[in-house]
Amino acid sequence: MKDCIYLDNNATTQVDPAVIEAMLPYLTTYFGNPSSMHSFGGQVGQAVKQGRLQIASLLGAEASEIVFTSCGTEGDNAAIRAALSAQPNKRHIITTVVEHPAVLNLCKRLEKEGYTVTYLSVDDQGLLDLHELEAALTGNTALVSVMYANNETGVIFPIEEIGQIVKEKGALFHVDAVQAVGKVPLDMKTSTIDMLTLSGHKIHAPKGIGALYVRRGVRFRPFMIGGHQERGRRGGTENVAGIVALGKAAELAQQHLLEVETEKRLRDRLEQGILSAIPNTVVNGHSTKRLPNTTNIGFKYIEGEAILLSLNQFGICASSGSACTSGSLEPSHVLRALGLPYSVLHGSIRFSLSRYTTDAEIDRVLEVMPQVVERLRAMSPFNSDDAEWLQEQEKAVLAH
Numbered sequence: 296m297k298d299c300i301y302l303d304n305n306a307t308t309q310v311d312p313a314v315i316e317a318m319l320p321y322l323t324t325y326f327g328n329p330s331s332m333h334s335f336g337g338q339v340g341q342a343v344k345q346g347r348l349q350i351a352s353l354l355g356a357e358a359s360e361i362v363f364t365s366c367g368t369e370g371d372n373a374a375i376r377a378a379l380s381a382q383p384n385k386r387h388i389i390t391t392v393v394e395h396p397a398v399l400n401l402c403k404r405l406e407k408e409g410y411t412v413t414y415l416s417v418d419d420q421g422l423l424d425l426h427e428l429e430a431a432l433t434g435n436t437a438l439v440s441v442m443y444a445n446n447e448t449g450v451i452f453p454i455e456e457i458g459q460i461v462k463e464k465g466a467l468f469h470v471d472a473v474q475a476v477g478k479v480p481l482d483m484k485t486s487t488i489d490m491l492t493l494s495g496h497k498i499h500a501p502k503g504i505g506a507l508y509v510r511r512g513v514r515f516r517p518f519m520i521g522g523h524q525e526r527g528r529r530g531g532t533e534n535v536a537g538i539v540a541l542g543k544a545a546e547l548a549q550q551h552l553l554e555v556e557t558e559k560r561l562r563d564r565l566e567q568g569i570l571s572a573i574p575n576t577v578v579n580g581h582s583t584k585r586l587p588n589t590t591n592i593g594f595k596y597i598e599g600e601a602i603l604l605s606l607n608q609f610g611i612c613a614s615s616g617s618a619c620t621s622g623s624l625e626p627s628h629v630l631r632a633l634g635l636p637y638s639v640l641h642g643s644i645r646f647s648l649s650r651y652t653t654d655a656e657i658d659r660v661l662e663v664m665p666q667v668v669e670r671l672r673a674m675s676p677f678n679s680d681d682a683e684w685l686q687e688q689e690k691a692v693l694a695h
């Protein structure tokens with residue numbers, strides 16, 4: 296079991312014991328290849344089929360619309376590349392400035408390959424202006440790729456409204472729903488989404504397995520070229536144990552969707568507790584158009600990294616942004632896009648809860664947090680907005 300108060304579930308989640316139990320036989324006894332003709336392989340093929348049905352059920356999709364991938368990053372890459380190669384005459388892509396690097400860095404690469412990319416901006420609440428989307432869409436737009444919910448702030452975009460606009464212009468619509476799956480109800484049958492990415496390790500399955508929903512009728516050229524697996528949409532012998540795990544995790548996520556209010560109650564208690572006990576704190580991102588498990592809080596005048604290290608000493612795991620960029624001390628591209636002042640930008644912490652989070656854990660964080668912040672602020676050279684240095688930094692950020 297975990298030996299810390301784990302509030303970093305947007306980075307990754309604990310594998311559910313029931314998921315481990317379901318997948319283990321496929322690492323031991325049932326090691327066959329699902330494509331084999333013999334019945335030993337056939338049994339394994341059945342397990343893959345079952346996993347596909349479970350994922351389809353969570354998404355309100357058909358089993359044939361699910362393609363297993365190795366992770367969310369692969370799903371995003373496969374969807375975007377497939378959309379482009381299916382429409383070779385269209386050379387324009389629309390995405391947002393707050394996407395995960397799996398989309399953002401791919402789009403930057405595609406610009407080098409000759410595509411034009413529009414990066415939609417967000418306001419200080421992290422929300423899009425749909426007029427900007429309408430104005431950007433042209434007959435040359437192959438694809439609009441927008442995340443369902445942001446991994447850093449939890450802000451949720453109005454996906455179906457966006458989809459309506461996209462469909463009017465005949466572009467394909469891809470949604471990175473890695474953070475939304477299991478936290479908001481999804482129904483592909485009534486949705487405008489053409490392709491949707493999800494990742495196992497964010498929903499209590501292991502790392503290294505994911506899925507891509509591809510609406511029936513959407514032309515899909517494989518990203519991973521090889522054998523006939525996944526109906527020719529993704530070559531490579533299936534990660535059977537991973538698929539079984541993802542299927543089980545999807546089943547549990549579907550059940551848990553009914554209880555997601557509990558997670559929200561704990562998140563709100565944590566957030567309100569911090570805001571009321573500690574002065575000069577702000578919530579980053581829209582307060583209600585948000586995932587139920589995420590809060591991103593700016594603690595003015597101190598460094599996020601310092602807060603994280605102090606919390607770590609108390610056995611509390613949180614994050615100052617996305618795991619893949621936290622190695623660099625650059626402020627998060629998401630918080631920068633919100634145009635936050637320098638003092639908030641550098642002092643922001645993301646707490647992301649899961650169904651395992653307890654009231655006792657939230658109590659403990661609320662007990663520790665004020666002392667941590669007070670101690671760091673006492674050492675901070677700039678503890679008011681008037682500090683000349685701070686003002687200079689603000690100007691530099693705005694000019695950036």
Ligand SMILES: Cc1ncc(COP(=O)(O)O)c(C=O)c1O
Pocket residue numbers: 305306365366367368369371395397442444445446471473474494495496505617
């Ligand atoms: C919004 C979003 N998209 C994509 C990914 C990438 O998923 P994976 O780690 O499975 O490649 C993540 C993971 O952090 C994410 O939060």
Ligand code: FES
Pocket residue numbers: 306617618619620
């Ligand atoms: S890969 Fe998700 S935080 Fe970077």
